[in-house]
Amino acid sequence: MVSIKDVAKHAGVAISTVSKVLNKYPNVSEETRLKVNAAIEELGFVPNSIASALSSKKTDRVALLLDANRHAQAIDEIPMKYIVGAINKAKELNIDIITVFFTMIQEMSVEEVTRYFQSQSIEGLIICGLSKQDTVLHELIATGKFKIVLIDAPGVSESTSSIHIDHKQAQYEVAKEMIVTNKASFEKMYGVGMKAPDVADDELGDEPYEWGKKILYIAGKPNGYVSDERMQGMLRLAEELDLTLTVQTGNFSELQARNITMEFADEQDAIVCASDLMAIGAMKALIDMDIFRPVCGYDGINLMGYAGKQMHTVKQDFQEIAATAVKEITRLMSGKEGREVIVPHQLIRIEYKDVIS
Numbered sequence: 001m002v003s004i005k006d007v008a009k010h011a012g013v014a015i016s017t018v019s020k021v022l023n024k025y026p027n028v029s030e031e032t033r034l035k036v037n038a039a040i041e042e043l044g045f046v047p048n049s050i051a052s053a054l055s056s057k058k059t060d061r062v063a064l065l066l067d068a069n070r071h072a073q074a075i076d077e078i079p080m081k082y083i084v085g086a087i088n089k090a091k092e093l094n095i096d097i098i099t100v101f102f103t104m105i106q107e108m109s110v111e112e113v114t115r116y117f118q119s120q121s122i123e124g125l126i127i128c129g130l131s132k133q134d135t136v137l138h139e140l141i142a143t144g145k146f147k148i149v150l151i152d153a154p155g156v157s158e159s160t161s162s163i164h165i166d167h168k169q170a171q172y173e174v175a176k177e178m179i180v181t182n183k184a185s186f187e188k189m190y191g192v193g194m195k196a197p198d199v200a201d202d203e204l205g206d207e208p209y210e211w212g213k214k215i216l217y218i219a220g221k222p223n224g225y226v227s228d229e230r231m232q233g234m235l236r237l238a239e240e241l242d243l244t245l246t247v248q249t250g251n252f253s254e255l256q257a258r259n260i261t262m263e264f265a266d267e268q269d270a271i272v273c274a275s276d277l278m279a280i281g282a283m284k285a286l287i288d289m290d291i292f293r294p295v296c297g298y299d300g301i302n303l304m305g306y307a308g309k310q311m312h313t314v315k316q317d318f319q320e321i322a323a324t325a326v327k328e329i330t331r332l333m334s335g336k337e338g339r340e341v342i343v344p345h346q347l348i349r350i351e352y353k354d355v356i357s
Contacts, residue, residue, distance in 0.1 A: 002045045011039035023119045037112075046115070060095040062124040062329055063117060064322075065137075067102035077301050078318055082128055082151075085322030093330055098122075102134075110139040123147060124329040126322070130155075132223050147332035149325045153225045161328050161338040163321060165345040167226055170314045171233030171298065174347050175215075175272045178296040178312040179241065182270060183212040215243050216268040218250040218257050218278050230274045230298065250278045257281035262289065270294040276301045276313055283311065300348060315346040 004022075008015045013036060020028050021036040039045075064086045068079045083099055090097040098120070105113050113136060117125070125146050130137055130153035141148055141160055148160045156162050217234050220227030231247075238245045246264055250257040250273070257278035262285045265271060271286075271293050273279040279297030286293055300315030321343055328341060 002043045004045070007036065007039045007043060007045050010043055011036045022115055024116060046111075060123065060330075060333070061121050062090065062095060062097045062126060062326070063100050063120075063122045064097055065100050065102065065105075065125060065127045067129050077303065078299065079128075081318035082322040085319030086126065086326050088319075089323035089326040093326065095326070095330060097326070105136075108136065110136050110143070113137075113140055114143070114145060117146065124149070124333050126151065126325045126329055128152065128322075130225070131221070132225065147329060149329045149332070151321060151325055156338045156340050158337050159332060161332060161341060163325050163328060163341045163343060164226075165314075165316055165321075165343055167229035168233040168236070170345045170347075171230040171272075171274070172237050173233075174296050174298065174312055174314045175234060175237050176241070177347055178272070178294055179212045179215070179237075179243075179270060181312075182294040186211045212269050213242065213244055214246070214267065214269045216246045216248070216261070216264050216271045218248055218260055218271065218273045218282065220250065220252050220274040222249055227274060234272065250274070250281075252277060254278060254281035254284075258285040261285035265289065265293055266291065268293060271296075273297050275299055276303065276311075279311055279313070300346070300350065302350075310349050312347065312349055315348045317343075 004015055004018050008018045011018065013032060017028065017032060018036055018039075021033050064083065066079050066082060086097055105116060108116065123146065125140075126149045127137060127141075128151040130150055140146070141150075141155060141157075144157070144159045146159070150160065150162045152164050152167075154162055215238070217231075219231055219234075234245065234247075237243065246268060248260045248264065250260055252275045254277045257273060258281035261271060261282040265282070265286060266289070271279075271282050273282055273295065276297035276299045279295050280303065283295050286295070294312075296312035298314045300313050324341065324343055332338060
């Protein structure tokens with residue numbers, strides 16, 4: 001069996017240097033790090049002493065993995081709410097939890113990520129926002145070496161649970177409520193079959209104009225788990241209400257949503273956004289264009305209250321979701337099998353007075 005002493009000898013460094021490289025200490029030169037990693041790779045070294053310690057006794061130590069860079073370019077409260085919810089519940093359950101950002105491990109192989117968590121006696125992982133492109137994390141999950149809870153990503157196995165709201169249903173519900181509510185207001189104001197003064201002219205022919213049929217949908221990220229589910233909700237609604245959807249990808253970016261709105265909103269009746277941040281970008285663009293279109297968002301972040309208009313949105317309780325994930329990871333670490341957990345959501349309308357009270 002290859003030992004840390006063998007690695008040190010092969011690399012021509014001290015045992016303590018190998019330990020520093022394994023534990024990602026910053027005060028190691030890049031040349032030494034490469035030399036040690038090459039020795040580890042050539043010898044096929046795995047710190048079995050750490051793995052044995054983990055298998056022989058419970059550590060009750062969990063890592064919360066977050067990708068803050070995937071959320072927004074300015075202010076985004078979602079990662080902080082996850083952290084607060086997880087820490088509070090971990091304290092209540094008397095377990096230790098650390099926060100790890102995706103950027104800290106993005107250059108590592110699955111073996112390196114495994115050693116990184118094992119070196120810190122991590123028994124369970126809570127992963128927020130796993131994407132289809134996170135291949136190393138997918139490989140890590142498949143190894144079964146850690147108990148894992150996925151937030152907003154599918155994947156249930158003996159050692160893995162998935163926690164999420166019903167994104168397909170929630171997107172369907174909030175878009176339908178916004179369209180139906182505003183359609184009633186529109187017809188009360190302008191009459192059935194009439195066109196609002198600021199709606200762009202169309203070749204209507206002999207058919208009466210029916211408000212609420214032309215919808216701009218600003219979707220999230222391509223091939224994202226959450227984005228795919230929300231898109232399915234919109235497609236279901238489009239079929240049910242016979243809508244004409246103009247779909248554009250906003251990448252959860254306020255700026256991209258603003259630019260999309262500037263280009264397409266004039267020909268649309270309403271705008272549905274797959275996140276509140278994109279809804280804010282859309283609303284600000286409409287103000288600059290000096291036209292009105294109903295807008296709805298998704299997530300229920302407080303920043304939505306500063307958009308200038310009251311908007312429909314889906315409220316997710318991110319702190320409670322994180323707390324539920326901590327409870328679920330303790331359940332897995334106690335020997336239970338993985339499962340799917342669907343948490344509730346709410347349809348709300350946010351305005352300024354709601355976020356300052």
